[in-house]
Amino acid sequence: MTGDTTRTIQVAALTRVEGEGALRIYLKDNRVTDVQLSIYEPPRFFEALLRGRPLEETPDITARICGICPIAYQMTSIHALEQALGIAITPEIRALRRLLYCGEWIESHGVHTHLLHIPDFFRCSSSIELAKRFPKEVIRGLRLKKTGNRLLELLGGRAVHPINAAVGGFYRAPRKAELHTLTDDLKQGLQDAIDVARWVSSFEYPDFDRDYEMVAMHHPEEYPMNEGRIVSTKGLDIAANEFEQHFEERHVAHSTALQCMRIPANTAYFVGPLARVNLNPSTLSPSAKQLMSEVGIEWPCFNPYKSIVARALEVVHAFEEALQIIADYQGCSPARVSYAPRQGEGCWATEAPRGLIYHRYATTEDGKIAFAKIVPPTSQNQRQIELDLADYIPSVLGGGDSETALACERLIRSYDPCISCSTHFLKLEINRQ
Amino acid sequence: MKSLETSHLGSERSESIVPTPLATSLPTLVVGIGSPHGDDQAGWEVIKQLSDRLVGDFTFRKASVPHDILDWLHSELNLHIVDASLDSEPGVRRHAIRQQPDPSVQIDQLQPLSADFAEMTFPDVRSSSSHQLDLLSVLKLASTLGKLPNQFLLWTVSIELSCKNDCMGTGTASRVSECARRIANELQNA
Numbered sequence: 001m002t003g004d005t006t007r008t009i010q011v012a013a014l015t016r017v018e019g020e021g022a023l024r025i026y027l028k029d030n031r032v033t034d035v036q037l038s039i040y041e042p043p044r045f046f047e048a049l050l051r052g053r054p055l056e057e058t059p060d061i062t063a064r065i066c067g068i069c070p071i072a073y074q075m076t077s078i079h080a081l082e083q084a085l086g087i088a089i090t091p092e093i094r095a096l097r098r099l100l101y102c103g104e105w106i107e108s109h110g111v112h113t114h115l116l117h118i119p120d121f122f123r124c125s126s127s128i129e130l131a132k133r134f135p136k137e138v139i140r141g142l143r144l145k146k147t148g149n150r151l152l153e154l155l156g157g158r159a160v161h162p163i164n165a166a167v168g169g170f171y172r173a174p175r176k177a178e179l180h181t182l183t184d185d186l187k188q189g190l191q192d193a194i195d196v197a198r199w200v201s202s203f204e205y206p207d208f209d210r211d212y213e214m215v216a217m218h219h220p221e222e223y224p225m226n227e228g229r230i231v232s233t234k235g236l237d238i239a240a241n242e243f244e245q246h247f248e249e250r251h252v253a254h255s256t257a258l259q260c261m262r263i264p265a266n267t268a269y270f271v272g273p274l275a276r277v278n279l280n281p282s283t284l285s286p287s288a289k290q291l292m293s294e295v296g297i298e299w300p301c302f303n304p305y306k307s308i309v310a311r312a313l314e315v316v317h318a319f320e321e322a323l324q325i326i327a328d329y330q331g332c333s334p335a336r337v338s339y340a341p342r343q344g345e346g347c348w349a350t351e352a353p354r355g356l357i358y359h360r361y362a363t364t365e366d367g368k369i370a371f372a373k374i375v376p377p378t379s380q381n382q383r384q385i386e387l388d389l390a391d392y393i394p395s396v397l398g399g400g401d402s403e404t405a406l407a408c409e410r411l412i413r414s415y416d417p418c419i420s421c422s423t424h425f426l427k428l429e430i431n432r433q
Numbered sequence: 434m435k436s437l438e439t440s441h442l443g444s445e446r447s448e449s450i451v452p453t454p455l456a457t458s459l460p461t462l463v464v465g466i467g468s469p470h471g472d473d474q475a476g477w478e479v480i481k482q483l484s485d486r487l488v489g490d491f492t493f494r495k496a497s498v499p500h501d502i503l504d505w506l507h508s509e510l511n512l513h514i515v516d517a518s519l520d521s522e523p524g525v526r527r528h529a530i531r532q533q534p535d536p537s538v539q540i541d542q543l544q545p546l547s548a549d550f551a552e553m554t555f556p557d558v559r560s561s562s563s564h565q566l567d568l569l570s571v572l573k574l575a576s577t578l579g580k581l582p583n584q585f586l587l588w589t590v591s592i593e594l595s596c597k598n599d600c601m602g603t604g605t606a607s608r609v610s611e612c613a614r615r616i617a618n619e620l621q622n623a
Contacts (some may be wrong), residue, residue, distance in 0.1 A: 067497055115566060131577040139578055161497060347485040
């Protein structure tokens with residue numbers, strides 16, 4: 001295990017994350033000198049692809065960035081373009097957008113929690129192994145996912161890569177009766193989600209509290225989804241249009257993906273459900289708020305493994321808010337606010353299931369995209385994941401390289417990274433000197 | 434692409450060996466897995482053609498990722514799944530799959546109805562999909578949870594991945610039509 005030769009250990013596949021990447025750990029005298037989360041997937045050039053295309057195509061094109069959280073890309077692009085075009089949407093459209101986001105959080109969190117993350121806590125190699133031990137719980141998780149998908153289908157036209165969201169609103173607004181067909185399943189889902197939150201909070205968690213700067217959106221009156229200021233646990237409080245003055249994406253030599261850092265200090269930061277819950281406890285739904293106080297966690301929480309509890313609380317919130325929006329819904333007319341193309345620029349941030357997402361666009365007089373910038377959540381968490389691993393690895397080196405690899409995978413999975421939307425391969429290299 | 438790479442799967446000859454195995458009294462679900470892009474839209478296009486062609490008590494679904502299927506599966510179904518495949522020889526292949534009566538036996542020990550399918554063992558099939566929830570993993574999970582019909586049909590349409598832009602290649606388009614026609618025949622004659 002030790003010595004002055006370099007040793008390379010390959011893990012065939014890092015299971016249950018999105019995207020292709022490699023993890024390289026450099027050790028000298030069994031001390032970590034560097035950790036590189038290397039994303040070697042080719043860049044996908046979505047920003048360049050959008051240039052010159054009609055702005056109306058942007059929501060559907062950006063939705064293609066992710067099959068798990070297309071709504072986040074659609075919503076952020078739509079809001080940014082509406083700002084560029086000076087469009088003010090109606091309260092009804094705004095509520096439907098929150099409902100759509102509820103569906104995505106339920107679906108995305110449901111999949112990650114039950115099929116990807118929970119197996120770690122029982123040392124199961126897959127959701128199939130987990131299902132053998134906890135069939136009722138896995139079926140319950142799949143039920144949550146299904147209800148989230150139904151919500152997405154009804155509002156978005158289809159569950160994956162929905163097509164109904166548009167600049168200015170929706171191509172078609174649902175009828176009141178259509179939404180009410182979901183009510184019983186949403187009520188069942190709320191109860192299921194509460195049970196899931198209680199279950200995951202009973203898990204054993206590694207002791208790994210860290211001094212993170214957690215960053216999320218904040219809105220005084222509602223749990224942040226589509227709108228709000230950007231705040232942090234270290235005092236940041238800015239408007240979304242100040243994002244690029246405080247955050248900067250950079251290229252690092254070991255990765256094709258950009259890494260986003262806080263500037264000017266050049267520090268890493270943490271986005272995602274745990275950051276959102278920490279920074280927005282007062283606007284969680286009543287049931288989620290009550291659960292927050294009974295799950296035995298001291299808030300704010302700075303243990304990344306406990307992100308799964310935050311995810312579970314957000315699913316409770318999403319079900320409760322979805323039920324409320326549907327109960328209040330009286331129709332949405334017009335479904336879409338009309339607008340005229342113009343030269344302009346707009347930026348916006350929303351909260352994807354995996355954390356803060358930021359878009360900026362410039363439009364031309366004839367309604368084309370002149371410029372696009374997209375900052376997804378995972379690029380923001382990448383540097384923090386590397387720093388976490390550097391701190392965590394010494395505590396798991398004693399178990400052998402395969403155990404080290406497994407421990408690294410577990411820590412990475414707690415972030416629910418979405419490296420890209422294709423395959424999922426992570427090779428681990430441990431270079432010992 | 435969410436497809437199987439089916440070089441180890443059975444061939445056309447399997448159809449002449451085994452008749453249609455599915456129970457006809459059950460509700461029918463046909464799921465096409467794919468995307469709107471290039472040859473990968475094969476599964477979706479089969480669903481579109483079936484929807485245009487057939488009227489009756491059939492449910493046709495498009496899945497973008499295999500785990501979508503979990504939302505619709507239950508054990509009492511006449512189930513057909515259609516997916517694109519990277520295959521050594523072009524063709525449309527029909528794989529009849531049956532689970533063992535013993536519920537403790539998982540899908541990796543399925544006894545296929547077709548002779549050629551017997552050559553397939555789980556580790557031989559490479560698959561690619563988001564979250565490592567590929568089609569076979571999803572079917573295994575469904576089997577573990579008792580949500581998989583005891584027997585079902587998996588149709589694979591070989592694709593080329595060489596088509597420019599978002600269009601489907603002519604060879605794939607031809608195989609898609611063939612697949613839709615054959616599934617339609619089975620459903621109408623069941």
